[in-house]
Amino acid sequence: MLLALDTSTDWASVALFDGRDVLGEETWRAQRRQGDELFPAIERILLSTRTALSAVTRVAVATGPGSFTGLRVAIAAGQGIARGSGSDLVGISTLDVLAYPHAPSKMRTCPLLPAGRDQYYAAFYQERNRKWMRRSPFMVATLAEICRQIGTHTLFVGEIDADAELMLRDLLGPKALFASPASRMRRAGYLAELGWKELESSPQVKMSEIEPLYVRQPSIRVSFDQPFAPPPADARALGLPKRD
Amino acid sequence: MRILAIETSCDETGVAIVEDGRRIRSNIVASQLVHQDTGGIVPEVAAREHLRALDALTEKALRDAGRQLSEIDAIAATVGPGLIGCLLVGANYARGLALAAGLPFVGVNHLEGHVYANWLYELEGGEPPSNPPPEPELPAIVLVVSGAHSDLVLMEAHRRFRPLGRTIDDAAGEAFDKVARLLHLGFPGGPIIERIAKEGDPNAFPLPRAA
Numbered sequence: 001m002l003l004a005l006d007t008s009t010d011w012a013s014v015a016l017f018d019g020r021d022v023l024g025e026e027t028w029r030a031q032r033r034q035g036d037e038l039f040p041a042i043e044r045i046l047l048s049t050r051t052a053l054s055a056v057t058r059v060a061v062a063t064g065p066g067s068f069t070g071l072r073v074a075i076a077a078g079q080g081i082a083r084g085s086g087s088d089l090v091g092i093s094t095l096d097v098l099a100y101p102h103a104p105s106k107m108r109t110c111p112l113l114p115a116g117r118d119q120y121y122a123a124f125y126q127e128r129n130r131k132w133m134r135r136s137p138f139m140v141a142t143l144a145e146i147c148r149q150i151g152t153h154t155l156f157v158g159e160i161d162a163d164a165e166l167m168l169r170d171l172l173g174p175k176a177l178f179a180s181p182a183s184r185m186r187r188a189g190y191l192a193e194l195g196w197k198e199l200e201s202s203p204q205v206k207m208s209e210i211e212p213l214y215v216r217q218p219s220i221r222v223s224f225d226q227p228f229a230p231p232p233a234d235a236r237a238l239g240l241p242k243r244d
Numbered sequence: 245m246r247i248l249a250i251e252t253s254c255d256e257t258g259v260a261i262v263e264d265g266r267r268i269r270s271n272i273v274a275s276q277l278v279h280q281d282t283g284g285i286v287p288e289v290a291a292r293e294h295l296r297a298l299d300a301l302t303e304k305a306l307r308d309a310g311r312q313l314s315e316i317d318a319i320a321a322t323v324g325p326g327l328i329g330c331l332l333v334g335a336n337y338a339r340g341l342a343l344a345a346g347l348p349f350v351g352v353n354h355l356e357g358h359v360y361a362n363w364l365y366e367l368e369g370g371e372p373p374s375n376p377p378p379e380p381e382l383p384a385i386v387l388v389v390s391g392a393h394s395d396l397v398l399m400e401a402h403r404r405f406r407p408l409g410r411t412i413d414d415a416a417g418e419a420f421d422k423v424a425r426l427l428h429l430g431f432p433g434g435p436i437i438e439r440i441a442k443e444g445d446p447n448a449f450p451l452p453r454a455a
């Protein structure tokens with residue numbers, strides 16, 4: 001049994017998968033307190049599917065890119081569960097999870113997740129030699145910068161609000177296509193499928209190596225020489241200086 | 245009663261196994277050296293380091309104590325106050341561990357953790373000491389002085405505290421760090437200033453004294 005955990009953004013999702021079927025899934029909009037909401041959701045899934053945690057032998061977590069603090073909630077929880085239950089742990093990119101259900105469309109697909117400051121996390125996916133694959137590095141950029149790399153019809157999925165949709169239509173005209181609201185959401189059932197496949201084909205890596213994809217700021221920003229992306233807004237929590 | 249406890253509220257990742265509330269069976273602390281370059285703690289960097297270190301430290305704490313997870317009775321973690329992104333790493337790891345191992349999870353206040361350090365003692369040569377130090381008597385007045393806190397608290401009974409007073413600006417530890425930064429002494433400021441102060445001239449400046 002595989003337990004899938006995703007707290008990459010405000011949207012969080014948990015699923016239980018037996019290798020063939022998704023047995024249970026819960027997807028919700030977290031109120032900035034995923035730490036408090038994740039475990040009750042896990043317990044509900046286990047209860048509603050009458051599954052004991054001891055039946056879980058695999059854990060999959062979404063590794064972003066996304067909210068760094070949010071990502072660490074599911075990854076830390078997944079590490080703890082894997083350590084406590086002796087399960088294998090696997091990390092899957094959140095953008096891979098978003099694009100995956102659209103593979104049968106054979107369309108060039110671009111998942112988007114808000115990265116703050118008018119920027120988005122993005123990547124391009126397409127079928128090549130009958131294999132669905134990511135065709136770009138993970139990016140963090142404005143919609144205009146992302147669209148500059150788009151020449152063909154592209155299906156946008158992920159967290160795209162009305163303003164972003166309008167902007168993409170402005171920038172790309174008829175080349176911008178949008179998945180329906182429900183089908184562009186992120187669901188842990190897909191994370192579970194990808195995690196299961198990954199663990200079938202490659203051995204477990206060291207648990208501490210599973211961490212968020214810390215996508216750097218693009219080099220056009222002055223801060224690009226930082227070893228890490230800028231700290232989040234809680235920098236002043238201890239009254240200590242921000243790195244700038 | 246044997247508890248595995250996890251602390252990630254600031255820039256040190258700590259995992260300990262303590263018996264009967266007092267006897268330290270293992271205590272592993274990883275200090276994050278990455279902050280020395282910045283002269284202060286960057287919360288995002290600290291949280292990243294916690295996540296990288298925590299699982300291996302937990303494994304080591306169990307190994308040092310010569311225990312399996314199945315021989316632990318509860319999992320505890322600091323839940324605040326502290327750097328929220330850092331706390332979330334320790335608390336969620338601990339809750340996952342507790343859920344998977346079928347153990348109770350205990351969320352602990354950071355300052356309570358400082359207070360209860362006074363109850364702890366170490367083993368001597370791997371064995372409990374023949375006469376362990378006596379427990380502090382209650383009620384007690386507690387002064388909590390740390391990197392982020394300067395608090396005076398009345399401890400009436402176990403886990404029953406009444407705040408008496410606290411700093412209205414910087415905590416003692418922050419004052420050390422800020423002075424060290426102004427004087428370009430490095431980070432963290434406490435140990436550096438303490439070392440240099442020993443070679444100082446106590447009469448160089450006339451300072452006011454409380455009568």
Ligand SMILES: [Zn+2]
Nearest residue numbers: 354358390391
């Ligand atoms: Zn402290």
